[in-house]
Amino acid sequence: MDAILLQVLNGLDKGGAYALIALGLTLTFGTLGVVNFAHGALFMLGAFCTVALQSLLTMSTRVRDESITFFEAYKEVPYLVTWFGDTGAGIIDWVVPISVLVTIPVMLLIGVIFERGLIRFFYKRPHAEQILVTFGLAVVLQELIKLWFGANPIPVSAPEVVRGSADISDILGIGGNLSYPWWRLIYLASSMLIIGVVFAFLNLTTYGMVVRAGMADRETVQFLGINIERRFTVVFGIAAVVAGLAGALYTPILTPNYHIGMEFLVLSFVVVVVGGMGSLPGAVAAGFLLGILQSFASLNEVKSILPGIDQIIIYLVAVVVLLARPRGLLGRKGVMET
């Protein structure tokens, strides 16, 4: 029982990342009709927003280490600590939550720049060219990050308070002995929150209603005198923010490196295909589902029966779903059929 619950939780936080990226992919796909191969790069950029903020906050100066008296010793002390003392140290400790505040405007800006600067010229061009140009963009972004931050992964840690594990069995009031890292729980909660906010934005606000109308029938909305293009630009920005947040908050779980984006992109594409292209609930549901399946497949008991199943389970599920339901779990007829 404990083991099963643990695997479900494990799957949920990975699934949260998949779901967030797949949600953004589906949004851009439904609104702009563009397949964005650079979406994984946006996830990676979000993660590196946190890294950049961390290296900015921990800019250090060399001072004499007073605790060592035998010889002249120096240590690196961040400016923030020199200026603000414990408050500064606290800020550095809370770098990941703070980075959310930075990531949102930065990613919104990046998303809008991409859409206005590049992708808008590709609406009328064949899908193959859209794929190719965003693929090129992904390579360029990845290499730029590699150039700037180097090829090695850069560790980022969660705040001290939530670095430990939560006693789940105690919280849920069930017996047994089940603990789980706090930060992963927080990631799960925040991914659900972000998904909720996006759905609320689309379903409860007038702006979102117009966007949904544009997704269904772009021309009619334009006939009504609404500048749907500007709203779609904003939606692309939102998709970029969602991917960026997914990346920024994921840094304590998985040490970010420059090719993290492509790994997640490929899996998120599979998630979108399984969920049904163009279906937002499908993307979210399939994200969590595949995350859980993957975590169950990486159980040692399962691996001893089917070695390597954890590496390919997602693809196998995709194959089965495509053979049985070619439109995906929640895909509808006529949506992105070509």
Added chain:
Amino acid sequence: MDTTPQNNTPQTTAPQTTAPAEPQRSAHYHHSTDLPTQLPPRGPDMRPLWPPKVDILMTVLFAVAVFTMPIWLQPFGAAYPDLMQRFAIFGIFAIGFNILFGLTGYLSFGHAAFLGVGSYAAVWSFKLLSLNIVPAILLSIGIAGLFALAIGYVSLRRSGIYFAILTLAFAQMCYNLAYSVLTPITNGETGLRVLRDDPRVLDALVTGTSEVAVPRASFFGIEMSGMTGFWTCAVCLLIAFYIALRITRSPFGMMLRGIKSNQTRMNYIGFNTRPYTLVAFVVSGMYAGLAGALLAVVDPLAGAERMQWTASGEVVLMTILGGAGTLLGPFLGAVLIKYFENIFSALSDSTLFQAFSFLPDTAREVVVTIVSPFVGEGWHLTLGVLFMLVVIFLPGGLTEGFRRIARALRGGSGKKESSQ
């Protein structure tokens, strides 16, 4: 069906009645400039035995260009076997990819998987069967074809974006597997290599021992090192090119182009397009397998990094840079990419400083700072930028560019004439 009675009718009337009755047969004659006006009497044997002169000329010119590469590449400093081998090998890869992407219009993002599979199969053949390249190449092509059949069967259930995503996913799956579970077969990160005392069954049968001093691939005694490796690749390239040419010109090739321009209409006309796309996919997978085998032939070593998505992206870039759908374009693209990769990767900051030594010091600093991210380790950045530029400004590739220039020149002269 209703042609059988017509075949029994007197020979004089047969041509007039059969020709309009079977419109799709005219596909055989789309290069029919030199066909006799009087059609021969019987239906199935009406194809010309020899390919049209243009195709023969093209193949001969291509052969001359490929086999004289050691001469005309001299001024470019690229006339050494290692690089020319890569031209030929990636030329084969791109030509095969073009059969799927250029002719059929299916964008696959996972072709590097077949290349990697081909390499592994070839190295295993060197280890278990023989150091002779013939069984290695045949085995690689066969296994890559089987892989392509399995992956294609599933991926081709969808088209367009779905297809690109699925092929990418499968290639990534192969890459992950090669690094993790399949390490007994692929030898993981170290890569698979041929050892001195591998049990080469066929070699042991012929020579009595399977042990060799230096394990190196050979063609019935001719060792694959230096120029012999290049000649082997060049011969394979020529064969591959000729087959691609025949496929393009065949009714099957017409069918593929029909699928590219409007698959829905093909279906409505009554063709089941899926077998055709599957065959195109398998054929291009076999081409990739051949390319992978040749990579192992010239250097008996196989690693999983050949299957990475960047490698798949590279072959897409080669094809579109040269011109997707053209015969010579993919080869041209492959040569250009590999040539510049070779040059750019070799450059470093110090060589840049020498290259720009004619500039004043400060200007040199600026230029080198700007250029240095793009060279050496940063070759992939250049590749990505190039990718975007080609797709944005020249989606038809260089072939299209040449055509435009030619048209502009001709159009310009035509205007002058009309004004006079």
